[in-house]
Amino acid sequence: MAVAPHTFEDLRAATLSDVDPEIADLLGQELERERGEIELIASENFTWPATLEAAGSVPTNKYSEGYPGRRYYGGCEIVDEIEQLAIDRARTLFDAQHANVQPHAGAQTNMAVYFACLEPGDTILSLSLSHGGHLTHGLKVNFSGRLYDIQHYGVSRETSLVDYDDVLRLAKEHRPKLIVCGGSAYPRTVETLRFREIADEVGALLLCDMAHFAGLVAAGIQPNPVADCDFVTSTTHKTLAGPRGGFILCREEHAQAVDRAVFPGMQGGPLNHVIAAKATCFKIAATEPFREYQQQIRTNADALAETLQEGGVEVLTGGTDTHLLLIDLRRSEWSGKDAEERLAKAGITVNRNTIPFDERPPTIASGVRLGTPAVTMRGFDEDDIREVGRIIVSVLSQGADLEALAARSAALCERRPLYPEMDAFPTFGAAGA
Numbered sequence: 223m224a225v226a227p228h229t230f231e232d233l234r235a236a237t238l239s240d241v242d243p244e245i246a247d248l249l250g251q252e253l254e255r256e257r258g259e260i261e262l263i264a265s266e267n268f269t270w271p272a273t274l275e276a277a278g279s280v281p282t283n284k285y286s287e288g289y290p291g292r293r294y295y296g297g298c299e300i301v302d303e304i305e306q307l308a309i310d311r312a313r314t315l316f317d318a319q320h321a322n323v324q325p326h327a328g329a330q331t332n333m334a335v336y337f338a339c340l341e342p343g344d345t346i347l348s349l350s351l352s353h354g355g356h357l358t359h360g361l362k363v364n365f366s367g368r369l370y371d372i373q374h375y376g377v378s379r380e381t382s383l384v385d386y387d388d389v390l391r392l393a394k395e396h397r398p399k400l401i402v403c404g405g406s407a408y409p410r411t412v413e414t415l416r417f418r419e420i421a422d423e424v425g426a427l428l429l430c431d432m433a434h435f436a437g438l439v440a441a442g443i444q445p446n447p448v449a450d451c452d453f454v455t456s457t458t459h460k461t462l463a464g465p466r467g468g469f470i471l472c473r474e475e476h477a478q479a480v481d482r483a484v485f486p487g488m489q490g491g492p493l494n495h496v497i498a499a500k501a502t503c504f505k506i507a508a509t510e511p512f513r514e515y516q517q518q519i520r521t522n523a524d525a526l527a528e529t530l531q532e533g534g535v536e537v538l539t540g541g542t543d544t545h546l547l548l549i550d551l552r553r554s555e556w557s558g559k560d561a562e563e564r565l566a567k568a569g570i571t572v573n574r575n576t577i578p579f580d581e582r583p584p585t586i587a588s589g590v591r592l593g594t595p596a597v598t599m600r601g602f603d604e605d606d607i608r609e610v611g612r613i614i615v616s617v618l619s620q621g622a623d624l625e626a627l628a629a630r631s632a633a634l635c636e637r638r639p640l641y642p643e644m645d646a647f648p649t650f651g652a653a654g655a
């Protein structure tokens with residue numbers, strides 16, 4: 223349709239670019255932005271075309287409050303099958319007794335677990351935010367910090383690793399009802415068995431928030447926290463490479479409490495189109511190509527850490543066990559904010575991040591968090607990521623020619639095109655043309 227739709231009949235047949243060339247154009251611009259920058263934000267990824275297709279599908283039209291076989295609406299036969307597939311695949315993938323795939327995002331997974339096992343005022347012991355925790359682990363202005371008594375453990379000043387003796391000491395002192403492990407900026411393995419021993423010693427429940435590293439767990443590269451924990455929460459859109467969303471795994475004894483906490487406790491109707499895409503994400507995550515992809519994420523993260531350190535850039539803990547690493551800028555002339563802005567000029571997208579015992583406020587910060595899931599998804603190998611590392615080293619040195627470095631970034635992006643088939647997707651076709 224070349225002209226703007228004028229009638230109801232027109233609208234019922236119109237494409238996005240017919241109806242809304244402004245938004246269509248912006249979507250096209252976002253695609254070009256994603257294609258043209260080196261994406262190192264550790265929490266981001268480029269999902270599969272297959273999950274994009276499922277996420278943009280007609281179950282968005284369907285109300286289905288409740289759970290498969292127990293809905294408050296008619297016409298749920300098909301979405302029941304979709305959700306049941308997602309549940310079964312999640313359980314199989316992570317060897318879990320129970321799965322809830324309805325949480326709209328990661329924040330809702332943690333809210334649901336807290337609602338399932340705590341009363342307002344109860345005590346949670348979690349990783350301090352400035353040491354790598356997440357805002358839903360107790361930030362004062364977040365619901366978690368407002369509803370619960372939050373106590374934090376941190377990492378050791380010397381090693382930047384979780385100090386398990388300190389966790390035990392704090393657990394004995396504060397007697398938390400729930401201990402939370404995992405975080406958003408912790409580059410090393412979360413030792414859930416040690417947390418389990420501590421939780422058992424003080425009679426606490428244990429939640430592992432694997433939002434960041436779930437893909438590595440699915441691939442068997444990081445240990446599966448399910449056996450050690452009462453609850454495991456995750457997003458689907460980080461290393462797991464699925465649609466934007468969340469899911470909860472738990473022991474059978476907590477299944478009913480978790481399901482009730484999600485609905486009717488905190489959400490209305492599930493996003494059935496996204497649940498379809500989650501099902502596809504879990505199916506893909508059980509395959510050998512997915513395992514190879516996750517292995518390459520790890521290989522690239524190690525190669526990046528190595529290249530940075532060879533170039534004199536400090537990496538917290540000396541490297542990583544996962545997909546993410548933290549640059550420690552304390553002994554450099556740059557703040558995290560400076561580095562983020564300079565890297566952007568060189569075509570590299572990152573986020574500033576506080577590092578443990580940071581003396582700068584979070585808006586400035588003394589660190590930069592880097593992750594390899596997204597660039598690995600577009601095909602970057604070790605040679606490519608070493609070139610990225612060298613560009614970063616140059617950006618963080620004196621008198622760098624940022625324009626010349628941006629050209630090197632652009633060359634890498636051109637060599638590893640993102641979504642090369644995407645123009646075939648009607649939604650992203652020649653916008654506004």
Ligand SMILES: *Cc1c(COP(=O)(O)O)cnc(C)c1O
Pocket residue numbers: 265327328329330355356358404405406431432433434457467468
């Ligand atoms: C990203 C993240 C979340 C929240 O996910 P959203 O989808 O942004 O709500 C929760 N916990 C951890 C550890 C995370 O990294």
